[in-house]
Amino acid sequence: MEHRGMHDILGTDPSAGETPALVVLVNNLADWRRVQEEHWYRIPLRRAPRLAGAAYLAFYHSSAFEEERWSIRWYAPVRSVQVLPRHMLIPDEPAHPRAHALYLRYDLGPLEGLPAPVPSRRLRRVTFIPTTLERLLSAGDVSQLWIKQSLRERLWVELNRQGFHAEMDAGIEGLPDAVFDFVVPCEHGGVAVDLEQGETAGRGYREALPAYAPADIASELQRLGWSRLCFERGSVPSIMQRIREAVDAHGGMRLRPALTAGR
Amino acid sequence: MRIGFPGRIFGRPRLKTHDGRRPPQQPHLSVSLLYLRDILEYLHQQDIRLYRMSPYLVPPTSAPEEQIAECQAVLAFVGELAGRYRIRLTMHALAYTTLSTPDEQLAERGRRELICWSRLMDAMGLPADAVIVLHVGGVYEDKDASKARFLRRLEALPEVARRRLALENDDASYSFADVHQLAARAGLPVVLDYLHFLNHNPEDLPLTEAVHLALASWPAGVRPKMHFSSPRTELKGAALAGAWPPHWTEHADFVNPFEFIRFCESCLAVGEADMMLEARARDLAVLRLKADLQRFAPALARNVE
Structure with a gap:
């Protein structure tokens, strides 16, 4: 077992994208x-x-x-995967209650040590954490390994799924430099949606027109018959409900093209 | 009707389509198959019942057949999962997988790939509707000679590969009429690509007739499949640096629902074909179209699985 640095591990092609890694529990x-x-x-x-x-x-x-308790110190490449019943994986326990249950068997390459242990300071109960090798090699705590799909991504999927005629990173007629996370043109004006969180914080109208204070955004939009919904957090269903209510208040969705080009 | 998409997942970008590690890192088919299992879970969750698998599922090793032999249980498991979720799986040959080329080595490589993918699908236990879609390829300055090479190599393929193949019209060299003629001689079904047909139809064949011929080329009991996409219409390039119009052969991000509805209502009977959307937004385009159908064509939407 040896310790290696990130670049050794990633090889010669660090631009190849994120490398999926799965954190698993070892409890015996x-x-x-x-x-x-x-x-x-x-x-x-x-x-x-x-x-x-x-x-x-x-x-x-x-x-x-x-x-080594409550920490991650070792990882290994997955060489292959098999699907096998438990009695074939562990032949000396043929009478086990789950002897015929199917298991994924990950066949592994040699164990390697992380550059630094990744502790779980809050003593989280861990079963599986789908993450990436890149995060694993740089994390300071297990809590940093969870990859949550951003609210923006999830909301975009849901808007499409529910048939909203929304556009992402789009502008509004009459505000030529403004860009919002999502816009939904309605029969009377429309609804602009901004997500003020993480990497998306501060984008949109304020970024495009920094001279405008937040109060100006509301008044400019109001002048054009639009509303702006801004969410810092919240569940997708609750945000969708707010968007739907706002769209209804503006007379429902409009199908004529009304958007300026997005960025 | 099932509506599906190929390859990458936009709704959950971290889902991988295949084990993309380079050969020194020993990529393995079984790892690709576990990624495919994760994709099937996502498709089931999103109620998407048609999906085109990556042609890179089998890593570029010197012995792909060995990997298929090693992975029998995982292949059967993933195939069974697709069946349980009622997801039709298909493949599409790569651009360089060509049987019409004068380059014997390239043709041999294409032959090996088609056999490999067919064996993979057989090992997954996929039904006959799991087809591998193939283009005829290039013209190489002599279309008749290219067609003859194509047919000769097609006929020389082992049965395991031939019975999975379907031919698709392209947008520059082999029109629907060309492909239909070749497919009829080889006894293969035809996948009509709507956008390719609009772009390259020198015989001026009516669309409804092409649809009819394509549907009739499929064997009884196997639901035909078609490719549908809207042409990209956006201006390309940055306005300041110079801009130019799109080519009509380029795919749009999403599918124009009105175009799709018109096509389905004028050309297809209920449930007559599955539709593979070749839109750049992939699964998002499928979700959007399904929602659009609910709104604009509820009767058609009721027939979408």
Whole structure:
């Protein structure tokens, strides 16, 4: 087992995109021995996470381990995957209640040490964390490994799914330099939506027209018969409900093209 | 009617379509298949029942057949999952997979790929509607000679590959009429590509007739499949640096629902074909079109699986 730096690990093509990695729980010495000596790990198929595919597995040690408990220190490349019943994975337990249950068996390459351990300071109960190798190699805490699909991405999917004639990163007639996360033209004016969070904070109207104070945004939009909804947080259903109510208040969606080009 | 899309997932961008590690890092078919399993879970969640798998599922190794042999259980598992979720899986040959080329080495490479993909689909236990869509390829300055090479190599393919193939018209060299004639001689079904047809139809064949011929080329019990996309209309390039119009062969991000509805209502009977959307927004285009159909053509929407 050896420790290597990020560039050694990523090889010569760091621009190839993110490399999927799956953090898995090791909660007993027998399983850890299999990983270390036999180079494989198993997940019951019925409990497999939605993102089970990964080029690397990383191992979160439970309280069963003294020094390494509640942290991730080791990872290994996934060489291949098999689907097998438990009795074939662990032949010396043929009478196990789940002997015939199917498991994903990840066949692994050699274990490698992370440049620095990734502890779980809040002692999270970890089962699976679909993440990326890039995050794993730079994380300071397990909490940094969770990749949440951004609210913007999820909202865009849902707007399409529910048939809203919305545009992303779009402007409004009469405000030539303004760009909003989403706009929905309506029979009477329309609804502009901005998400003020994380990387999207501060985009849109204020970014495009920095001279305008927030109060001016509302008055400019009001002059044009538009409303602006701004969300810092919230669930997709609750935001969709607010958008739907606002669209209804503006007379429902308009189908004629009314948008300026997005950026 | 099922409406689907090819390849990358835009609604959940972190889903991978295949194990893209380079050969020194030992990519493996089974890892690609686990990514495909994750995609199937997403498709099921989004109620999308048609999907074109990546042609790169089998990594570029010297012995792809060995990987297929090693992965029998995973292949069967993923194929069974697709069946349980009622998702029709298909493939599309790569641009360089050509049987009409005068380059024997290139043709041999194409032959091996078609056989490999067919064996993969067989090992997944996919039904007969899981087709591999193939273009005729280039003209190479002599269309008749190219057609003859294409037919000769097609006929020399083993049965395992031939029975999965469907031919598609292209937008520059082989029109629908060309492809239909070749397919009839080879006993293969035809995938009508709507946008290619609009762009390249030198015989001036009416669309309704092309649709009729395409549908009739499919064997009984196998639902035909068509490709649909709207042409891109946006100005290209930055306004200051100079701008130019799009080519009508380019795909739009989404599908114009009114065009789609008109096509379906004028050319197809209910549930007569599955539609693969070749729109740049992929799954988002499918979700948007399905929502549009609910609004603008509810009767048609009721027949979308």
